[in-house]
Amino acid sequence: MTFETSNLIGGTFARLEASRKFLFGAASVCGVTDNSVIRGAFLVRGQEAFPAFDVAPNFESYKFTKLDPKSEEDKTFVNDIWAWDKPIEVNGKTYKWADGKMFK
Template sequence: MNWLWEHFDPVGWSIWKVDYKYNEELTVIFMSSNLIGGFFNRLERARKYAFGSLVVTGENNNNAISGYFIIRGQEIPEEVYDAADFESYNFVKVDSSKTEVRDEIAQYFAWTVPGFQDGKIYK
């Protein structure tokens, strides 16, 4: 992760915390993972603008989807917010200069988040 922070351009890129809005409706882990895969499929147009890691944490009938995206620019581009599933996720811009944010991003990208069950990388 050191390389990322040494080369990260906070003017040209922004980092967004992503949380699924309907975690209480999630049931089986593999189905939650499939939701991530479907979302990533519908983000196909955004491949030039975004990189992200979403993970499933918890256990069957009590799990959550969350993660981080690095997006070109300071706003979410049309290629991302035009995806059919976009409204099912909360995107919140974070301050990447904060140590605690960087540590959490490192956990999500390395899949070492507490309660980790499955994850997918969008690239």
């Protein structure tokens, strides 16, 4: 269920409370029940993401990729994730936005 996946994001965000002053971002659930993905984009203070995310016990469940702020593709990705109005593509499949949460 997409709402259950959204609840997982909320749980992760609750566990990230200790890193609130180091993070800003959003995570989205895209797709439908039994066929969904989680995507997110975060602005992290400093050069390394892991110190900010390792306070959450389940952070190893997620894959982190450092984005290039000069790359048009990466800028578009962040804008799309934060806007919550465009479908995203993952491994050649397109997923429509279903739900999301902001971490601020």
